[in-house]
Amino acid sequence: MSAPDAVVVGAGPNGLVAANVLADAGWRVVVLEAQGEPGGAVRSDRGVHPDYVHDLFSAFYPLAAASPVIRAMRLEEYGLRWTHAPTVLAHPLSDGRCPVLSRDLRRTASSLAGFAAGDDGAWERLYRLWRRVGDDLLGCLFTPFPPVLSGLRLAARTGPSDGLRLARTMLLPARRFGEEHFAGEGGRLLIAGNALHADLGPESALGGGFGWLMCMLGQAYGFPVPTGGAADLTGALVRRLRARGGVLHCRSAVTRVVVRGGRAVAVRTEDGAEVPARRAVLADLPAPLLYGRLVAEDDVPARLRADLRRFQWDFSTVKVDWALARPIPWTAEGAHGAGTVHVADGVDDLTRFAAQLAMGRVPDVPFTVLGQMTTADATRSPAGTESAWGYTHVPQEIRGDAGDDGLSGRWDEREKDVVAARVEAGIERLAPGFRASILARRVLTPPDLEDRNAALVGGAVNQGTTSLHQQLVFRPVPGTGRPRTPIRGLYLASATAHPGGGVHGAPGANAARAALRAPRTARSPRRLRPRPFLG
Structure with a gap:
């Protein structure tokens, strides 16, 4: 067999999207994945209880549902089926009130009117703005x-004056965004809670824009899940790639990108084999790992090495999976049908949580993003039960414990139990009887997450902070915001490239398109007929 046109390092969603885009153009593509299965942070298993499916990392996919890249691949033709919870998201409070985000605009607006008169109209105005600019914004x-x-279309649609106002709105911290648009706590909580899906606290610039974006995606597309588990999304991408002749090898860790004459010409695997790449190497792994481990130091410019020393990871993550004997007994009615539930008692609590993280302290009262997976997809566990998870953030570098348990980041069994107990206490406060329903539990700390996916360095699920100083032309380092690297033929296809984290495939697609546009230094690839999976 002749050498492939491209080698893709890593079979996460961005790597698989990149491989599919190249295969669509007729390139011969080989994908090499270190783990025993593809998917990166889009995988599922039955490791908590044999009757329960749990997603190991990501679980809800509004960005995938909205992504023009993913939608264009028509993955439904390769077995993907989306399903939705009755409502998208809820934020129950200890007094029984509960703002609800629903795909039904009137239901969302009505839930916010219960917090303050006029907040229903405020939500509808924000959604009208989204309907006007959302496609171009995406x-x-x-x-x-x-x-x-897209920028020209957005500018033409808004005009200079409204365009500046939109830019200001997108840059607002979540707290200020909420205060400007809502009189009551409900709308403010939806914005601030969604901002903290990343690492943007209520006082962080860009948090309001990111929170509004996530809320509008939920309003327009919902937070869908793949029927059967996250691995079904990966499976559809793999089946599509193989139908176009692409080859996937798992348990094939790449240890070196081979550079000759300033150009990436091959990769070397841990068993010493060299896999040539006629046209390009695309790396679906974080930039610090690519340049720090896979590329020889002499091939990395000194300025890039210096910039990477300033690269900032996002917060670490602790995730708790539960097999529950029954659905969670929320006191607030609005939380029962929600796929995603936020556990925190107010925006001030979110600020306190974010401040403790900024000081390097493990929060004593964690903000938890909770997924009710059987509520969203009945196939995840037996009837009348619930497959659920909750994740919270901890500092990348722990300097102390905001609680009284002396957590230090050793993440031994005692520390796992302490963090899980704090998460469960917050849920129990809003759903008395929750703990009694737990049949089995798994706690994944930052080292556990990184062990299962080396791209999640220190448990950083977004591959770098979402903060403004590491976005656009600053991601992953000050430059062009594009996937090209200083090495010809080598492209960054991971979430450390613009536009960053989330399962939307954009970094992979951008890298593939850059490779396709590059000047040809070898003979043109011939268009292939689909052939069976090899190897």
Whole structure:
């Protein structure tokens, strides 16, 4: 067999999207994955209880549902089926009130009117703004920076004056965004809680824009899940790739990108084999790992090495999976049908949580994002039960414990139990009887997450902070916001590239398109007929 046109390092969603885009163009593509199965942070298992499916990392996919990259691949033709919880998201409070985000606009607005008169109208105005600019905004988000075509369309749609106002709105911290638009706590909680899906606390610039974006995606698309588990999304991408002749090898860890004459020409695997790449190498792994481990030091410019020393990871993550004997007994009615539930008692609690993280302290009262997976997909566990998980953030570098348990980041069994107990206490406060329903539990700390997926360095699930100083032309380092690297033929296809984290495929697609546009230094690839999976 002749050498492939491209080698893709890593079979996460971005790597698989990149491979599919190249295969669509007729390139011969080989994907090499270190783990025993593809998917990166889009995988599922039955490791908690044999009757329960749990997603190991990511679980809800509003960005995938909205992504023009994913939608264009028509993955439904390769077995993917989306399903939704009755409502998208809820934020129950200890007094029984509960703002609810629903795909039904009137239901969302009505839930916010219960907090303050007029907040229903405020939500509807924000959604009308989304309907006006959302497609172009997503176009700006999912294409390389600067997003010329989408940016021009957005500018024409808004005009200079409204365009500046939109830019200001997107840069607002979540707290200020909420205060400007809502009189009551309900809308403010939806914005601030969604901002903290990343690492943007209520006082962080860009948090309001990110929180609004996530809320509008939920309003327009919901937070869908793949029927059967996250692995079904990966499976559809793999089946599509194989139908186009692409080859996937798992348990094939790449240890070196081979550079000759300033160009990436091959990769070397841990068993010493060299896999040539006629046209390109695309790396679906974090930039610090690519340049720090896979590329020889002499091939990395000194300025890039210096910039990477300033690269900032996002907060670490602790995730708790539960097999529950029954659905969670929330006191607030609005939380029962929600796929995603936020556990925190107010925006001030979110600020306190974020401040403790900023000080390097493990929060004593964690903000928890909770997934009710059987509520969203009945196939995940037996009837009348619930497959559930909750994740919270901890500092990358722990300097102390905001509680009284002396947590230090050793993440031994005692520390796992302490963090899980704090998470469960918050849920129990809003759903008395929750703990009694637990049949089995798994606690995944930052080292556990990284062990299962080396790209999640220190449990950083977004591959770098979402903060403004590491976005656009600053991601992953000050430069162009594009997937090209200083090494010809080598492209960064991971979430450390613009536009960053989330399962939307944009970094992979951007890298593949950059490779396709590059000047040809070898003979043109011939268009292949689909062939069976090899190897």
